[in-house]
Amino acid sequence: MNGLTILLGTASAEVKAKLSGVLQGEGYDVDSAGLAPDLFARLGERTLDLVLLSDDLAETNVLDLTTRIHDLHPKLPIVVVATEPSVRDAVEAIKHGAYYYLEASIPDSDLLDVIAGALELELELIEEAEHRRARRLVSFEDLESIEAIDSIMRRHDFASSRLVGVLQDIQKEMRYLTHDALRHVAGRLGIPLPRVYSVATFYKSFSLKPRGRHTVSVCLGTACHVSGGVGILEKLERELGIKAGETTFDERFSLESVRCVGCCGLAPVFVVDEDFHGKVTQEEIASILENYE
């Protein structure tokens, strides 16, 4: 049991058996009701974490039901399962307050993902995944790095609202964010570790993987896209033997694509560290890269 209760609204014994099985298998407590009045009675009686509504309830329109539940309990996530799905209904359901609109035929694992998402269980999942990944990376324990991180946080007055800035500065100094660094920051700023992880994974400029000494960023903004930016990226991928998002084996270069670096007049553009190279042709690339050791 995971201590979370889901109320299932369906009139069909078959749907009920199938869904309860899947949910109970995952540790949820399941309660169910086949008629709207029963459903509302349950809503009044006990604390629930989520409502799963099938569109087969007799004499009740699932959209009206969604609206009524949502008005009564605005914070309670509602997931609608449609046996006869349509785009129009999906739009309406979401507008009426549903968190998600699913086709009854979707695989069980997807259903469980949606429910976990609705219950905001994702944070823990992220943490777990990152944890596993981080353990495989070189962990830095030496005091010097801890010292450096502390002095960065000091510059930001140890203010929890400066989390993004703190992580940016750590990344500038150490090229990427290690699990230890994040854990240390979480402890010092008094922020739960999952929140630090969700910030670190939300923003594009953070990397949780080791990075090269030089960062090559190819602009794929609109101006660069129409002026051949993709060709430049592909040429760099061939030249360095890696794909965008990867780092060369010798840790000399990390390659990434970015959206507009604000020199659109010079399209196509790519940037190495802080040097801008504008109006580049595929031919020039190899010789430009030679300047970076």
Place this chain on the structure above:
Amino acid sequence: MKSPSDRTSSRKSLPETDVCPELASLGFFKSQRLLALRHRGLLNPEEIDEYIALGGYAALPKALFDMTPEEIVDEVKTSGLRGRGGAGFPTGIKWELARNAESKSGSKYVVCNADEGDPGAFMDRSLLEADPHAVLEGMVIGARAMGASEGFVYVRDEYPHAVRMITRAIEQAEDYGLLGSDILGSDFDFRVSVVRGGGAFVCGEETALMASIEGREGRPRPRPPYPSQSGLWGCPTNINNVETWANIPCIVERGGEWYSGIGTKESKGTKIFSLVGKVVNTGLIEVPMGMTLREIVFDIGGGVPRGRKFKAVQSGGPSGGCIPESLIDLPVDYEELAKAGAIMGSGGLIVMDEDTCMVDLARYFVSFLEEESCGKCVPCREGIKRMREILTDIVEARGKEGDIERLEELAYAIKEASLCGLGKTAPNPVLTTIRYFRDEYESHVLHKRCPAKVCKAMIVYRVVPERCTGCQRCVQVCPVNAISGPRSQPHNVDLDKCIKCGACYEICKFDAIAGDAIYIE
């Protein structure tokens, strides 16, 4: 076919006596009107004295000593200034809401939005780098008008130089008593700090931006409450774009009446556009609202280079739309652009020629937005993904009959049911390209042909034996050795090896002795 060197000869030649022509006499500058960019290139942004010498910080004492806060708000209302960050909401009205809002803790905030996420637009970066004090002065005046005591400039982390310039400007203004406590002896206190964004497009949206300033992940939340009611840390907050702020000193100094004399009925003043893409003169331009696209692209921009044919202009970034050649005489203001299915957005104008594939462009924007969707609501997250899958199928020659209609249906769902502006406007680039270039979509779907010869799955590179001189330039650039042939004899492309990178086409077109011996079909 014109050669690249014709670019210069097509410009008007100057009389020989004019050794150093006046800027204003050049086609590029003649019809521009510089207000926000008034100090462009004239001052060293690192020296506050230069800004002051050019008349800067003259509006501030006027606002502090000769005007009441209500009068400042009224002046901005009279000017008709509308937000330059995208939606074009009247700035004066927004200020009034923030001014009248109650704050439980007594604090109010102002924010300068310099997240500049639209790829292809760079006016905010340029303003912060070249004239940071104009933005700061606007913010101090606004803070005075609304009763705010603290301000933030939220800048993209991709703009390190802009961060340096605005940080330095803040320090200097503090030294001069133009920021901080008791500004110019007026008893008014106002402080500004710089916050760097983390590289997420959605953080430009105001509620996401505030979450980011508070140190959380930048996901939008439903409005109301609007920031003017409950913004940063629950206090009334006013957010304006960089360019909006930069216009304020001008308006206070010369009066709202004067400002409203420029532009069109509903859209007052000037707008900075970044004119980029397939156009001869690229760069930032500032023109009165209501100038036609034709004037912008052809008179100021000098038209399309290399003798190619003009096709469309994309305006408003990923939330915007494409305006086709048939609407080239459209006067550019908020209303007219919206009627054409596009938006003003932050002012990116990307010119496209016959070599741009509109379906590929639509897919480009949709995949941009797919990556940038914060994932909070389903229609945006799943709907955009589905659109991208369909568009990818179409450009990779797997399109099916009915795909265009499916795109339209999805577009409707995403527009209607998304929470924030990102999702609500995400289908625009798809809808406008379908509206104006449906034939191009049909050609991809039904005939598996890409008229612009962009989509790799539908093209092959070949050599015209009669034209090829065997100069071997193409052999040197081909990354996979797909081209061969004896020197001085016609060459041949091995289609099994060719990865369609286009390098040979480029080199043969512009650098080979014969030229144009490689073609795409």
